[in-house]
Amino acid sequence: MTAPTPATAGAADARAAxxxxxxxxxxxxxxxxxxxxxxxxxxxxxxxxxxxxDRTALEAAWDDTEVALSLLTDTDxxxxxxxxxxxxxxxxxxxxxxxxxxxxxxxxxxxxxxxxALLPLLGDRACxxxxxxxxxxxxxxxxxxxxxPPETFFLADDYAPAxxxxxxxxxxxxxxxxxxxxxxxxxxxxxxxxxxxxxxxAVVATDAxxxxxxxxxxxxxxIEPYDAAHVLIRPLPDARRLASAAHRExxxxxxxxxxxxxxxxxSARVAAELPTIRRYAAAAARLDLALARARLARECDLVRPxxxxxxxxxxxxxxxxxxxxxxxxxxxxxxxxxxxxRPMVLSGANMGGKTVVLQTIVFAQLAAQHGLFVPAEAYETxxxxxVVVVAEGGADDASRGLSGFxxxxxxxxxxxxxxxxxxxxxxxxxxSTSADEAAALLGAVTARLAAREGVRAxxxxxxxxxxxxxxxxxxxxxxxxxxxxRDLGTDPLSPGAPLSEAIARINRHMDYRVEQEGxxxxxxxxxxxxxxxxxxxxxxxxxxxxxxxxxxxGRGAG
Amino acid sequence: xxxxxxxxxxxxxxxxxVSGVGKDAGKTSLLGLALPVxxxxxxxxxxxxxxxxxxxxxxxxxxxxxxxxxxxxTQALARASTARFEILEALPGRSAMGRLLLVRAIRGxxxxxxxxxxxxxxxxAIRTAEDAAGVRRVLxxxxxxxxxxxxxxxxxxxxxxRVDPGTLAATAxxxxxxxxxxxxxxxxxxxRSGGPHVDLDGPLTPAVLDALPSTLASLxxxxxxxxxxxxxxxxxxxxxxxVSVRRRLDLRGIVVSLRDVTRESFTAALGRTPGxxxxxxxxxxxxxxxxxxxxxxxx
Numbered sequence: 001m002t003a004p005t006p007a008t009a010g011a012a013d014a015r016a017a018x019x020x021x022x023x024x025x026x027x028x029x030x031x032x033x034x035x036x037x038x039x040x041x042x043x044x045x046x047x048x049x050x051x052x053x054d055r056t057a058l059e060a061a062w063d064d065t066e067v068a069l070s071l072l073t074d075t076d077x078x079x080x081x082x083x084x085x086x087x088x089x090x091x092x093x094x095x096x097x098x099x100x101x102x103x104x105x106x107x108x109x110x111x112x113x114x115x116x117a118l119l120p121l122l123g124d125r126a127c128x129x130x131x132x133x134x135x136x137x138x139x140x141x142x143x144x145x146x147x148x149p150p151e152t153f154f155l156a157d158d159y160a161p162a163x164x165x166x167x168x169x170x171x172x173x174x175x176x177x178x179x180x181x182x183x184x185x186x187x188x189x190x191x192x193x194x195x196x197x198x199x200x201x202a203v204v205a206t207d208a209x210x211x212x213x214x215x216x217x218x219x220x221x222x223i224e225p226y227d228a229a230h231v232l233i234r235p236l237p238d239a240r241r242l243a244s245a246a247h248r249e250x251x252x253x254x255x256x257x258x259x260x261x262x263x264x265x266x267s268a269r270v271a272a273e274l275p276t277i278r279r280y281a282a283a284a285a286r287l288d289l290a291l292a293r294a295r296l297a298r299e300c301d302l303v304r305p306x307x308x309x310x311x312x313x314x315x316x317x318x319x320x321x322x323x324x325x326x327x328x329x330x331x332x333x334x335x336x337x338x339x340x341x342r343p344m345v346l347s348g349a350n351m352g353g354k355t356v357v358l359q360t361i362v363f364a365q366l367a368a369q370h371g372l373f374v375p376a377e378a379y380e381t382x383x384x385x386x387v388v389v390v391a392e393g394g395a396d397d398a399s400r401g402l403s404g405f406x407x408x409x410x411x412x413x414x415x416x417x418x419x420x421x422x423x424x425x426x427x428x429x430x431x432s433t434s435a436d437e438a439a440a441l442l443g444a445v446t447a448r449l450a451a452r453e454g455v456r457a458x459x460x461x462x463x464x465x466x467x468x469x470x471x472x473x474x475x476x477x478x479x480x481x482x483x484x485x486r487d488l489g490t491d492p493l494s495p496g497a498p499l500s501e502a503i504a505r506i507n508r509h510m511d512y513r514v515e516q517e518g519x520x521x522x523x524x525x526x527x528x529x530x531x532x533x534x535x536x537x538x539x540x541x542x543x544x545x546x547x548x549x550x551x552x553x554g555r556g557a558g
Numbered sequence: 559x560x561x562x563x564x565x566x567x568x569x570x571x572x573x574x575x576v577s578g579v580g581k582d583a584g585k586t587s588l589l590g591l592a593l594p595v596x597x598x599x600x601x602x603x604x605x606x607x608x609x610x611x612x613x614x615x616x617x618x619x620x621x622x623x624x625x626x627x628x629x630x631x632t633q634a635l636a637r638a639s640t641a642r643f644e645i646l647e648a649l650p651g652r653s654a655m656g657r658l659l660l661v662r663a664i665r666g667x668x669x670x671x672x673x674x675x676x677x678x679x680x681x682x683a684i685r686t687a688e689d690a691a692g693v694r695r696v697l698x699x700x701x702x703x704x705x706x707x708x709x710x711x712x713x714x715x716x717x718x719x720r721v722d723p724g725t726l727a728a729t730a731x732x733x734x735x736x737x738x739x740x741x742x743x744x745x746x747x748x749x750r751s752g753g754p755h756v757d758l759d760g761p762l763t764p765a766v767l768d769a770l771p772s773t774l775a776s777l778x779x780x781x782x783x784x785x786x787x788x789x790x791x792x793x794x795x796x797x798x799x800x801v802s803v804r805r806r807l808d809l810r811g812i813v814v815s816l817r818d819v820t821r822e823s824f825t826a827a828l829g830r831t832p833g834x835x836x837x838x839x840x841x842x843x844x845x846x847x848x849x850x851x852x853x854x855x856x857x
Contacts, residue, residue: 065815091648101633103657106645154644154664167642172663194843198594200587200622202843203815227722227817230842256637 010421015386018414019051019366022387022425026359027320028366034299035292035372038087041281042288049289051369053383053421055307061293061371062304064286067129068294071122083121086114087288089151093281097271102263106153108270109143109278112136112428113150115280118287130290131283139273140268155259159266163258166251173248180241188235190218201234209233294371302373306380311339311365311423311456315377318360322375330504333512334377335360340473341444343457346514348477349524353512354460357477358425361458362387365423384456385420391427404432412445421454430459439463446472478511480524502532562840563595565811570599570694573684573713574810575607577700579732580725583718584815585699586619591840592697592716593621600694601626601662602731603687605680606673607700607707619699621671623663628687629671632656641667647686651675662691663717671699677710684711705807706783714808721824723818730827733812735789737835738796740809741783745802752776752800761786767795776800781807813837 022028037043052058072080091107095101119127119134127133146156157164185196192209196202224232226429237245270277296302300319316335325332336368348354367374368381390411392404408429415424429445430438442463449457450471506528530539564649566574576584576592589604596602604621623629623641636643643661651658651674658674660683661749674680680698687693699714700707708715717736721729745757749785753775760766762779763786770777779785781803785792795801812835821838825831832838 101657102636102645103633103648103659106659107648148644152644152646152662154642167665173666196843198591199841200590201841203839203841205844208843229818232841252640259637 013386014414014417016051018386018388022362022389023366023391025391025425025427026194026363026366027318028363028370029220031319031363031367032370035296037285037288038084039284039293041090041091041285041290042087042292044092045285045289046102046292049371051366051387052371053369053385055383058305058307058369058371060385061290062373062434064130064290065297065371065373066304067126068287068290069297071126071292072294072298074123079121083118083291086117086121086293087129087284089096089114090281090284090288093274093277094270094480097274100263100270102155105263105266105270108227109140109153110151111277111281112140112143115284116140118284122287126287131279132287133279133439134374136273136276139269142269150334155262159262160258166254167260170248170251170255173244173251175277176244177241177248178558180238180244181235184220184235184238184241191220194233195237195490198231201232203230203232205229206231277287281475282511286464297373297429298369299374302367302375303378305368306378307363308380309382310362310366311381313339313361313364313376313379316360316364317375318356318363319375321356321359325507328500328504328507330507335514337361337514339456339458341453342471342473343449343459344473344475345442345446345459346475346477347461349479349510350462350528351506352477352479352510352524355427355478357514358389358427358458358460362389362423362425373429382421384423386418386422388415388422389425389427390415390416390429391425391447392431405430408432416445416448418455422456424455424457426450426457426459426461428462430463435463476515478513480509480527481511497533499532559653560811560834560837562591562813562837565813565837566592566595566695568695568714568810569648571688573696573698573711575698575700575705575708575711575713575715577705577708577715577717579717579719579736580729583720584813585718586621587623587841588716588718588813589699591698593624593627596650596695596697597624597627601628601692603628603684603686603691603693603696604671605630605696605698606671607677607680607698619671620668622666622668624666625663626692627666628662628691628693629669630658630660630674630683631669631672632658635672636661639667639669641665641669643669646691647683649674649679649683651679659755660686673699677707680707681711707785708807709805711783714810716810717812717813718814720815721819723819726819726823726827730824731789733814734828735787735792736782737809737812738792739785740807742779742782742801742806744804744806745778745804758784760784763787764791767791774799776802778802778804781805783807787814808836811835811837813840815839815841 003513013204020029023032035046037046049057049061089110091110093108094104095109115132116134116137119132122130122132125543143153144150146154146158148154148156155163157167189195194202194204194208206229207224209221209231218238219236220232224234226232242434314336316337317332322332324330333353337357339361346354364374364376364379365381365384365387369383369387370378388411390408405455412426412429415422415426425443426442430441433441438461442459442461446457446459449455449470450469529542530536568574576585576589593602593604602624604627605622606619621629628646630649631639631643634656636659641663642663642665643659645659646662647660649658649660655672658672658679663669674683684696684698687696696713698707698713700709705715707713717733719729719733754771754773755776755778756770756774757778758766759780761784762777767787777799779801784803787795812832812833814824814836816839
């Protein structure tokens with residue numbers, strides 16, 4: 001593998017930015033957040049997977065998802081909950097085998113404990129599919145020496161006789177220090193009537209102390225100024241206490257040395273087994289990510305894509321719109337569509353579903369190339385190097401300061417620069433310039449893309465007069481049913497009616513299917529405007545103006 | 559007058575942030591006094607809100623833990639401690655002093671308590687201590703003037719202040735403002751019926767206050783931590799506007815140590831008799847040689 005040059009790195013960045021923008025455009029970015037592995041290992045694996053055109057990687061991801069789906073089918077809810085709890089408790093293995101600390105041993109112990117608990121829950125087929133194996137029982141037992149709980153770690157006395165011995169001495173030393181402290185406090189209480197039990201220090205009125213605070217002998221208290229009327233007092237250790245504390249310090253050094261010895265031994269054992277532990281982590285990550293993909297597939301009714309030479313979507317759905325329709329009790333029409341290398345120009349009514357068609361196409365492709373199943377009855381496609389969307393709001397920060405049209409041109413340049421197989425999506429391209437110029441520009445772009453191999457280009461537009469460039473397909477949304485045209489036109493939305501009512505009404509009258517041939521005669525803009533509650537007189541005025549504009553010359557009124 | 563035990567009396571699961579009003583307020587010393595009190599009901603958790611870079615490491619609070627107590631420290635600080643620990647959790651992120659670990663003392667001793675970098679990491683550590691380590695009562699050391707964490711941690715709070723003649727007026731007015739904020743009523747429908755009302759989502763700063771309508775009758779804040787007004791400005795606002803909060807934060811008590819300041823002077827500066835929330839000079843000992851009822855009363 002060679003290091004990327006600045007040029008290739010720049011192209012890769014541009015491709016990644018294009019995919020990210022496309023993911024935002026179709027709602028896939030939010031959908032991907034629902035892919036939620038339970039373990040940090042699985043989350044790392046999710047982050048590392050990303051958008052890929054690697055057929056082998058995609059097939060492997062889908063194979064894993066199928067295994068995980070059958071595992072979930074064969075697992076009852078209680079076992080699934082246990083499986084997920086163990087996955088959630090997995091830890092990342094140490095990056096480096098050198099100088100392992102207790103925290104590293106803790107991480108390894110927890111990883112081994114929960115990893116080993118996964119295996120009985122999985123069965124042979126899943127273990128084999130994900131590469132889960134187990135040969136570290138001895139190491140796990142070693143990390144539990146001293147009756148430690150399975151999920152925590154400490155350097156127990158039982159690891160080394162020297163450690164146990166020095167700690168026993170330390171316990172004795174601590175007991176002696178505690179006894180000496182108690183004796184000191186008792187002496188202070190007897191001398192001054194001051195009870196310092198449980199206090200590191202205390203504040204007393206200056207006149208509460210006798211004139212000779214040494215009580216005529218060895219001083220018992222360290223006295224510091226506090227304010228004009230008070231002093232701060234602490235028990236003053238005597239020589240025996242100081243000597244005992246110093247002795248304890250020495251023992252604490254011995255304890256640290258003994259601990260370092262135990263740590264070195266345990267580290268060597270763990271380091272020797274680290275390659276195996278990393279394999280466990282990789283297998284668990286793969287399992288966790290596959291289970292997360294399978295849960296998503298189950299929840300959202302996703303199907304495994306197939307890799308072929310064409311792009312064919314049957315019953316494709318856009319989850320965000322599907323959910324919205326369910327929320328407002330509106331009908332959702334899945335999408336059937338074949339895409340080939342001929343640019344496809346899609347026309348149709350306002351609110352007729354053109355953008356949703358585009359978003360559904362982009363969503364399915366992104367899902368497939370992120371290793372996910374797809375919201376459809378069937379989806380066949382080939383891996384693409386790039387997905388570029390030219391749409392309002394799709395430009396990056398560098399385009400700030402440009403007009404809407406300027407930003408579209410920047411996106412268009414990126415789309416035309418796509419190298420290799422790509423999906424290029426143009427949502428009402430050139431909407432912000434004149435209709436004639438938009439049609440001319442659109443015609444030129446479709447003609448250019450018709451000559452490009454490996455590019456699948458889809459345009460949604462209201463522009464007319466493109467002519468019929470060779471190699472370009474024209475499709476249209478079916479749009480409003482004829483009866484609906486009458487209803488919506490003659491029965492506009494009543495003032496004050498909620499917008500959701502208007503949307504539901506349009507939804508009822510709109511046919512969202514795609515006609516495989518043809519160009520929409522009208523965008524039904526005025527009918528839709530009336531249905532959305534625009535002032536009736538204004539709509540009527542617009543209709544008359546439209547009629548006059550379409551009337552043949554010489555037949556004007558009057 | 560309340561005692562420290564009565565101020566800290568709470569059911570298992572309570573979390574109390576110990577927050578300083580001004581610098582060198584005596585938070586760490588108070589924690590040292592409070593810990594044995596809360597430990598009477600079971601293992602205690604002692605935590606710290608993340609420190610800024612300069613403080614981190616050099617002045618992490620040293621706390622005496624008993625066996626069973628849970629806290630957050632680093633590998634190096636744990637090793638240097640007189641206590642010994644089992645690791646319960648490795649926390650996300652890394653401090654300048656190394657990896658942060660949630661630990662339980664298996665041998666008591668003194669350790670430097672370090673704050674996680676984020677409030678969510680702190681919340682996670684506290685939850686693990688409560689759920690998995692059986693901690694019944696949690697104390698949280700918080701840097702001066704950073705009460706926002708109280709809201710984030712579902713905790714109540716204890717304010718700690720040190721007062722000397724130079725800081726008397728300012729500290730008294732800050733404490734009065736703190737009490738006024740803690741006593742703000744919960745917002746209800748009545749807040750919207752008596753004239754112009756503003757429901758403020760963000761902080762109430764002097765600039766935001768200036769931008770509010772002069773005819774404002776009522777104002778609702780998220781909670782007391784959303785107020786960033788100087789005490790005098792807050793007092794003026796409360797005189798003319800009904801202020802409420804969407805969430806109340808319990809001010810458990812105010813611990814004040816008076817240095818060269820009499821209780822009468824403090825009462826005069828506060829403008830009223832300190833109520834049952836105030837605990838004065840918990841470090842002050844009554845003595846047989848002096849006033850047996852306690853020198854605090856004599857001042």
